[in-house]
Amino acid sequence: MNFFKKLFTKEKKESLDLGLKKSNESFFNKISKAVIGKSKVDDQVLDDLEEILISSDVGVKTTLKIIDKIENRVAKDKFLNSSELDLILKEEIIKIICDSENDNFLSLSKEKPHVILVVGVNGVGKTTSIGKMANYYKSIGLKVMVGAADTFRAAAIDQLQVWSDRVGVELVKQEMGSDPASVAFDTLESAINKNIDVVLIDTAGRLHNKTNLMNELSKIKRVLQKKNINAPHEVLLVIDGSTGQNAFEQAKQFTNVTEITSLAVTKLDGTAKGGVVLGISDQFNIPIKFIGIGEGIEDLQIFDKKEFVDSFFKKS
Template sequence: MGFFSKLKESLAKTRQVFVEKIETLLTGYRKPDEEFFEELEEALIQADVGVTTSMQLVEKLQKICKERRIEDASLLKDVLAEEVARILGEEDIELNLKGQPFSVILVVGVNGVGKTTTIGKLAWFLKSQGKKVILAAGDTFRAAAIDQLEIWGNRAGVEVIKHQEGSDPAAVAFDAMQAARARKADVIIIDTAGRLHNKVNLMEELKKIKRVIQREVPDAPHEVLLVLDATTGQNAVNQAKIFGEAAGVTGIVLTKLDGTAKGGVIISIKNELKVPVKFIGIGEKMEDLRPFAPQEFASALFDRSDAKEM
């Protein structure tokens, strides 16, 4: 199965809630009047596009309707697809891997979002591109996190630097930096604790890790990736706002898109947070963590070429 087919398949539940509901609405109205736009806004909110983004989309569609003198509501599907594609962006945004002597990626996110799995898959992705990768088990708060990272490191075929549970995460990061320098690694990926109950602790811990790694590589970290679970819908946006303030997030990884009808949240994330989505998770296999291609995503979301078979 090609990537587009896999992506389209993974978005089936989201498409059902997002596109099919809207199609039903569009065919139910002859003219895009006030009542139509109210129902469209409601449909977008139910599809986890978020209140703010849904309102903005509807306002834009109303404006386009007037400008283009659109009298047939069914013509708005393509206009909506254009607007969603515009929000998602034109270009694929790659990881910043220009660090010298190596690049440092900090990975943050609450427990349960697939953070450890994402790190393992990201390590595999980078290794498949010819990069030498080292993982740092910086989530020392949970013993399971260290064990899980080691399992994923073995699967990806990369080295994992770890200390015992309860150790100082900054000390783990320091050892990983030393190991990367000694082994001539290209990339270090540092796991961090997934705690949000006390934002002050989170900020202080991340500041300490950053101080330690900046002694070795002054412009590090080169990426701070926030892992979000698509199945949590708008809650993911709230998490992103908190982590954005605390961690200086440079990119988002949206996981579990294949198992949810709430994939519309990616539109809200892009529109409201202004932080690029860099990777998406569309399955459980190693190769199912993929760089986010916004235009391909928009095409897959609105593609109904097999509608008659469904």
């Protein structure tokens, strides 16, 4: 969908650069140290590079793939200049990530409403991301409705109410402690009646080892299907990028127990662990749709692999 691409304006790019500043700086400091005094990429540089990628949370599998590619290039070009290492790395990483099957456009189903069930462990940024997504979808002219199916805490409903008011979209809610599946059902019913385009359903922070919470998620799905057999059209897993390797773990655990169709990686600002996005994008066969780069309403971007790698590798 080309018009999403067009939304990647200069302004967006600047905030992406800013959001990834810590990851970018930390990565470059390490790379610079590794090549100091070296005229060519030798075994030592490659070893250091491997360590740098792993310590930048790119993940072991993806790191080994990248090192393998660089080794091949070094074998072909024995006098590969070490000052060019970052350029070569960028090239190879873009190739690896873009070869992966993930796609990053915002595929919305043809039928209305497109229902997105938002899941993830405690505190990763589900509710905040829903607020930002509601704002984004509204800004491109879609009618949005939000459902407060995190009924565990009154504060969770209030938080979503604040976001809905701020964005100017309708919220469907019930009392605290009510059945989350019933809230989801009400939301979908109301959205159908009001000809809504996108429905975003918030859920409680659930732990992968809590069977009851996973059962709750299944129940929400089942109940939604009573209204529309294709709902939810999307189950979006939110993961906290600042937790580094734990983010991989969250993605793994969730994909093991439920069908996840898209990912949002949050909190990439203020962390040097942004490399986690490169690894996740390579290793999971699930598109990363959004990345969170701040707490503000505009601080959610559609994930664009190329732009991301570019910001990650930008020389300041």
